[in-house]
Amino acid sequence: MKAKLKTALMAVLATLAMTAPALAHYPFCTCALRDGSITCTGGFSDGTGAEGVKLDVISYDEEVLIPGKFGADSKVSFKRPDGEFYILFDAGPGHVVEIDWHDIDGVEK
Amino acid sequence: MTEARIKPNPHAGLPGGKRRWPFHLSILLLLMPALLVPNYFRQVALFSGTGGLGERKLGEITIGPWKAQLAEFSVEEPLDQGLAGHIKSFALGLEPESATHVKASYMRVGKPRTLRAAGAIFYGPPYRQLVDLPIPQRTEPGERLWLTMEGWDGSVHQASIALSEASPVTEAWLAKQKGTR
Numbered sequence: 001m002k003a004k005l006k007t008a009l010m011a012v013l014a015t016l017a018m019t020a021p022a023l024a025h026y027p028f029c030t031c032a033l034r035d036g037s038i039t040c041t042g043g044f045s046d047g048t049g050a051e052g053v054k055l056d057v058i059s060y061d062e063e064v065l066i067p068g069k070f071g072a073d074s075k076v077s078f079k080r081p082d083g084e085f086y087i088l089f090d091a092g093p094g095h096v097v098e099i100d101w102h103d104i105d106g107v108e109k
Numbered sequence: 110m111t112e113a114r115i116k117p118n119p120h121a122g123l124p125g126g127k128r129r130w131p132f133h134l135s136i137l138l139l140l141m142p143a144l145l146v147p148n149y150f151r152q153v154a155l156f157s158g159t160g161g162l163g164e165r166k167l168g169e170i171t172i173g174p175w176k177a178q179l180a181e182f183s184v185e186e187p188l189d190q191g192l193a194g195h196i197k198s199f200a201l202g203l204e205p206e207s208a209t210h211v212k213a214s215y216m217r218v219g220k221p222r223t224l225r226a227a228g229a230i231f232y233g234p235p236y237r238q239l240v241d242l243p244i245p246q247r248t249e250p251g252e253r254l255w256l257t258m259e260g261w262d263g264s265v266h267q268a269s270i271a272l273s274e275a276s277p278v279t280e281a282w283l284a285k286q287k288g289t290r
Contacts, residue, residue, distance in 0.1 A: 094230020
């Protein structure tokens, strides 16, 4: 009986191991304001980091205020610019995340 | 000397013999896949494209000089993708006369600021492309979905469709989310 149970358990585990993993990897980016400095953390939903991915701080009239790139820790920090702006995580065409300045954690709305 | 009394087997001669429960369990195991088969074939038809562009066809949409068919890929609420937020899929099929002119198509909730921020890109062959559209947390019911197309000649054209028309399920989900926020 024990041997049968073991075989059944092995079969279930083998079936689970053969399940196709999810292939999608969606970009994400979250930003927080602390002591006048904004830190953004980026990455992809499959666990991939954002090292080398572009992150630009852009004014509402489309002027790039701060061009940046994510570091090895998938973070990038910069001083909060004056006025209204948005942050663009840009991992290539169609793989972008936009964060409006009033959606930044810690910014007074 | 006493004779041992043997209990007669009421199931003798029947399938399963003495132990009936494994017999009944095996019937259940055979029935289970049969119950799941219709859903399986529906999923296969949806993913292979034999069931059309998507579960809910939205009809033809004109984007500048180009025309395409649009569909809600699956009539279900946006899927939670962890840190990436909630994702909703739509399908697009370019008309043959437009297919050779369109380089890329994008979709976004709300009007894009620039082509760089045009939203999520459609992937797949021109006649059946899919997009995994992020639904931002701040999305309000009544928003519009903006479709941006970039041509090989460098031209950019846009069109929009009300979210309530594109996906009533998503609109209802947003109203529910707003109530719980």
